[in-house]
Amino acid sequence: xxxxxxxxxxxxxxxxxxxxxxxxxxxxxxxxxxxxxxxxxxxxxxxxxxxxxxxxxxxxxxxxxxxxxxxxxxxxxxxxxxxxxxxxxxxxxxxxxxxxxxxxxxxxxxxxxxxxxxxxxxxxxxxxxxxxxxxxxxxxxxxxxxxxxxxxxxxxxxxxxxxxxxxxxxxxxxxxxxxxxxxxxxxxxxxxxxxxxxxxxxxxxxxxxxxxxxxxxxxxxxxxxxxxxxxxxxxxxxxxxxxxxxxxxxxxxxxxxxxxxxxxxxxxxxxxxxxxxxxxxxxxxxxxxxxxxxxxxxxxxxxxxxxxx
Amino acid sequence: xxxxxxxxxxxxxxxxxxxxxxxxxxxxxxxxxxxxxxxxxxxxxxxxxxxxxxxxxxxxxxxxxxxxxxxxxxxxxxxxxxxxxxxxxxxxxxxxxxxxxxxxxxxxxxxxxxxxxxxxxxxxxxxxxxxxxxxxxxxxxxxxxxxxxxxxxxxxxxxxxxxxxxxxxxxxxxxxxxxxxxxxxxxxxxxxxxxxxxxxxxxxxxxxxxxxxxxxxxxxxxxxxxxxxxxxxxxxxxxxxxxxxxxxxxxxxxxxxxxxxxxxxxxxxxxxxxxxxxxxxxxxxxxxxxxxxxxxxxxxxxxxxxxxx
Numbered sequence: 219x220x221x222x223x224x225x226x227x228x229x230x231x232x233x234x235x236x237x238x239x240x241x242x243x244x245x246x247x248x249x250x251x252x253x254x255x256x257x258x259x260x261x262x263x264x265x266x267x268x269x270x271x272x273x274x275x276x277x278x279x280x281x282x283x284x285x286x287x288x289x290x291x292x293x294x295x296x297x298x299x300x301x302x303x304x305x306x307x308x309x310x311x312x313x314x315x316x317x318x319x320x321x322x323x324x325x326x327x328x329x330x331x332x333x334x335x336x337x338x339x340x341x342x343x344x345x346x347x348x349x350x351x352x353x354x355x356x357x358x359x360x361x362x363x364x365x366x367x368x369x370x371x372x373x374x375x376x377x378x379x380x381x382x383x384x385x386x387x388x389x390x391x392x393x394x395x396x397x398x399x400x401x402x403x404x405x406x407x408x409x410x411x412x413x414x415x416x417x418x419x420x421x422x423x424x425x426x427x428x429x430x431x432x433x434x435x436x437x438x439x440x441x442x443x444x445x446x447x448x449x450x451x452x453x454x455x456x457x458x459x460x461x462x463x464x465x466x467x468x469x470x471x472x473x474x475x476x477x478x479x480x481x482x483x484x485x486x487x488x489x490x491x492x493x494x495x496x497x498x499x500x501x502x503x504x505x506x507x508x509x510x511x512x513x514x515x516x517x518x519x520x521x522x523x524x525x526x527x
Numbered sequence: 528x529x530x531x532x533x534x535x536x537x538x539x540x541x542x543x544x545x546x547x548x549x550x551x552x553x554x555x556x557x558x559x560x561x562x563x564x565x566x567x568x569x570x571x572x573x574x575x576x577x578x579x580x581x582x583x584x585x586x587x588x589x590x591x592x593x594x595x596x597x598x599x600x601x602x603x604x605x606x607x608x609x610x611x612x613x614x615x616x617x618x619x620x621x622x623x624x625x626x627x628x629x630x631x632x633x634x635x636x637x638x639x640x641x642x643x644x645x646x647x648x649x650x651x652x653x654x655x656x657x658x659x660x661x662x663x664x665x666x667x668x669x670x671x672x673x674x675x676x677x678x679x680x681x682x683x684x685x686x687x688x689x690x691x692x693x694x695x696x697x698x699x700x701x702x703x704x705x706x707x708x709x710x711x712x713x714x715x716x717x718x719x720x721x722x723x724x725x726x727x728x729x730x731x732x733x734x735x736x737x738x739x740x741x742x743x744x745x746x747x748x749x750x751x752x753x754x755x756x757x758x759x760x761x762x763x764x765x766x767x768x769x770x771x772x773x774x775x776x777x778x779x780x781x782x783x784x785x786x787x788x789x790x791x792x793x794x795x796x797x798x799x800x801x802x803x804x805x806x807x808x809x810x811x812x813x814x815x816x817x818x819x820x821x822x823x824x825x826x827x828x829x830x831x832x833x834x835x836x
Contacts, residue, residue, distance in 0.1 A: 399822070401788070402785055402788025403747060404789050404790065428818060430781070430784050431743060431781040431784070431818030432743065432784070434744045435746075438712060438744045438748070439747070465818055465822075475711075475740070476740075479710070479711025479713075479714065480711050509738065509740030509774055510739045513738045
């Protein structure tokens with residue numbers, strides 16, 4: 219199959235990214251980050267989560283952030299909800315989309331949410347029904363789709379099971395996530411093929427972590443299958459909770475650099491995106507965790523230095 | 528075409544890598560690094576260069592390093608030579624292979640070696656003839672094969688020209704190098720196709736820099752063409768001389784992690800390779816510039832911490 223000519227990227231930096239950063243970020247900075255992302259051309263942004271602040275204090279300002287965003291027509295704002303209580307709290311913020319999640323490994327499901335994969339989907343069923351009754355799109359995420367920190371290798375059968383259960387409860391989109399970044403092209407393609415047994419090509423996305431440096435090569439492997447939707451996190455926000463100091467989410471800048479180089483349109487202005495990544499990285503007092511952003515920012519600085527004084 | 532089942536990696540860390548590190552490295556450390564690389568299973572190592580120490584003081588110990596290596600049967604030791612004077616100096620060290628180089632961009636050729644592409648090849652002709660007369664294999668490298676810091680985009684025609692000229696003067700192997708790391712899959716494939724007009728598939732290799740994070744995706748794109756030889760640099764040794772603080776050579780560890788994950792054999796023991804990278808990185812007082820090594824070293828540390836005391 220030929221590469222898609224256009225790719226849609228979902229920036230998960232404000233939620234998935236900032237949730238895994240130690241430093242607390244004020245609501246105003248999160249809002250400004252969302253504004254900069256949409257100005258750069260992002261058409262979908264995972265803004266926050268409605269999880270108990272006891273578990274995720276970084277997202278306690280969820281309603282404030284959602285209320286503060288100057289919404290742009292054509293942009294979809296999504297929030298993560300873990301259960302009905304979270305959904306009810308999210309509803310007042312009028313998200314365009316909610317994200318629910320299941321694990322492709324029983325060990326991960328048990329350790330993370332204290333129930334089996336099947337039980338987790340049963341718990342989500344009323345949430346999905348309520349969201350759809352309210353006209354809210356439901357995205358599902360399958361975590362640890364190729365490898366699990368507790369059980370090691372994850373078979374495509376695990377992915378297929380979650381995809382089937384998600385489909386049965388009415389989840390509209392299936393995101394396949396390599397949560398710990400151990401995947402390589404063939405394994406990731408096998409996981410995608412498992413998801414494709416229950417979801418159409420247009421309803422599937424990839425979510426890759428760059429922990430072992432594999433995120434882009436896995437993205438390219440999925441592009442070859444025609445998959446045209448991917449999550450990414452500006453400035454590579456969010457470390458890896460399973461390997462301290464290691465890289466987590468792939469940087470949106472790196473994905474955009476690759477896609478544009480391949481002649482695949484994203485609608486994103488890479489320079490503005492790099493500025494958005496620099497904005498939040500400056501706030502966090504670190505460098506963007508993106509090789510493309512690093513190289514381009516260096517180039518900008520060198521050119522600036524080269525101007526005769 | 529199916530992926531190759533086996534890949535040969537050339538570690539260029541001791542030469543291309545250390546040449547671009549600011550900190551001087553004593554000969555004994557370089558020798559130990561070569562020993563660790565061959566113990567890890569590398570079958571070809573670019574050891575040093577015979578360039579004037581006025582230009583490259585880091586390689587002034589070339590003869591000492593070559594003399595100090597405990598050579599292993601089946602391992603090929605290569606050195607870079609810029610001209611006949613360098614070749615004559617190298618000869619006493621009995622390299623298995625010499626590396627000569629040309630640029631795919633006229634601008635780069637002029638700025639770097641003060642002559643045109645065609646002139647540079649004329650100058651190499653007697654070196655190549657002398658090497659082959661001495662039974663030394665001759666590898667050619669085409670630098671800036673997809674992008675040039677001075678002229679920007681480089682067309683496949685530039686690559687084809689150098690490949691043709693190299694072939695004409697008797698260069699046996701053609702390495703296609705994305706010296707500044709700006710390439711993306713389709714551009715890199717086009718450069719490879721240009722080289723394939725003059726060299727057989729078995730006589731071509733890829734040399735990718737990870738400056739923009741594209742090295743692995745470019746490697747995978749070439750694997751799809753059947754190309755099975757690649758350069759890489761342990762611990763990502765060697766920065767990018769054209770963008771300060773940016774990444775240069777792709778880390779051998781990252782390439783090996785990807786290949787093994789894809790079921791492609793390399794003959795390399797990844798754990799030993801990571802140890803070799805840690806050895807030289809500790810000496811340079813920095814972390815290995817490899818995502819796979821970072822993740823695996825983190826995992827080792829976390830497991831070590833988890834042992835009950």
